[in-house]
Amino acid sequence: MTTEVTAKPTAAIKAKEVATTPVKITAEDVKVFYGEKEALHGITMNIHEREIVAFIGPSGCGKSTFLRCMNRMNDTVPGAKVTGKIHLGKTDIYDPSIDVVLLRAQVGMVFQKPNPFPKSIYENIAYGPRLHGLAKNKADLDVIVESSLTRAGLWNEVKDRLDAPGTGLSGGQQQRLCIARAIAVSPEVILMDEPCSALDPISTAHVENLMLELKDNYTIVIVTHNMQQAARVADRTAFFHLGDLVEMNETSQLFVNPKEKRTEDYVTGRFG
Numbered sequence: 001m002t003t004e005v006t007a008k009p010t011a012a013i014k015a016k017e018v019a020t021t022p023v024k025i026t027a028e029d030v031k032v033f034y035g036e037k038e039a040l041h042g043i044t045m046n047i048h049e050r051e052i053v054a055f056i057g058p059s060g061c062g063k064s065t066f067l068r069c070m071n072r073m074n075d076t077v078p079g080a081k082v083t084g085k086i087h088l089g090k091t092d093i094y095d096p097s098i099d100v101v102l103l104r105a106q107v108g109m110v111f112q113k114p115n116p117f118p119k120s121i122y123e124n125i126a127y128g129p130r131l132h133g134l135a136k137n138k139a140d141l142d143v144i145v146e147s148s149l150t151r152a153g154l155w156n157e158v159k160d161r162l163d164a165p166g167t168g169l170s171g172g173q174q175q176r177l178c179i180a181r182a183i184a185v186s187p188e189v190i191l192m193d194e195p196c197s198a199l200d201p202i203s204t205a206h207v208e209n210l211m212l213e214l215k216d217n218y219t220i221v222i223v224t225h226n227m228q229q230a231a232r233v234a235d236r237t238a239f240f241h242l243g244d245l246v247e248m249n250e251t252s253q254l255f256v257n258p259k260e261k262r263t264e265d266y267v268t269g270r271f272g
């Protein structure tokens, strides 16, 4: 069968390595209701440590809704209700005793549109660690700021203007700043909701390379409309359709040898 998208061999090799890492997130029969409407019909999946998982599927199929379940961002949506179970490691993240502020530091999020705080570059990074008590003093904070910006591949571009507003950076730099901000609080998982859709191809390449580097230390879940992007970065890809998880497999398998007809139709561009 011919497909438009072929995963790079490296993605397949990485997927094999991934099978040996422990499970990081377990979702069991997760349903989401917006008022009376059931938007997700019972999603069950495991996501492993240090893997990149991509969610693909046509608009409105529930990718972002499910992503938001993993750090309880749907709690902030009026009328939204989540049922089922999601565990981060052994922790039931929907247990009433969970501190959601802490959870959202452990499971950080990067949005479609870069959203730096209206503060300096330094403060964008320092805010979270200060809030969560991760630094004892200014010297500690300086170290966190530098290491987060370095890991996000932005340090050299901004080290001479840390007091300048974060909003003054280019779109691609702002997105890397937002990734640095997520990293600064030592998350375990980073959720990315179409992180490159507002970026030019060069900035997109920067962010994709960054994801591949970050995966040595973090679990990354990315929603993307761009199947080539899923093929370039994701170890495994999940295809959603009309609120269902249709198929999840190693990215190369999902694109080249889909098991389900709906997946095949989507990845070959027959709908969506």
Ligand SMILES: Nc1ncnc2c1ncn2[C@@H]1O[C@H](COP(=O)(O)OP(=O)(O)OP(=O)(O)O)[C@@H](O)[C@H]1O
Pocket: 034, 039, 057, 058, 059, 060, 061, 062, 063, 064, 065, 066, 077
């Ligand atoms: N805040 C909300 N209130 C009511 N319905 C919502 C809300 N957010 C999403 N929905 C509905 O839930 C369903 C899934 O939406 P969701 O945004 O998760 O899909 P998606 O696959 O991420 O779409 P896209 O690719 O367009 O971002 C859609 O029918 C959408 O209209």
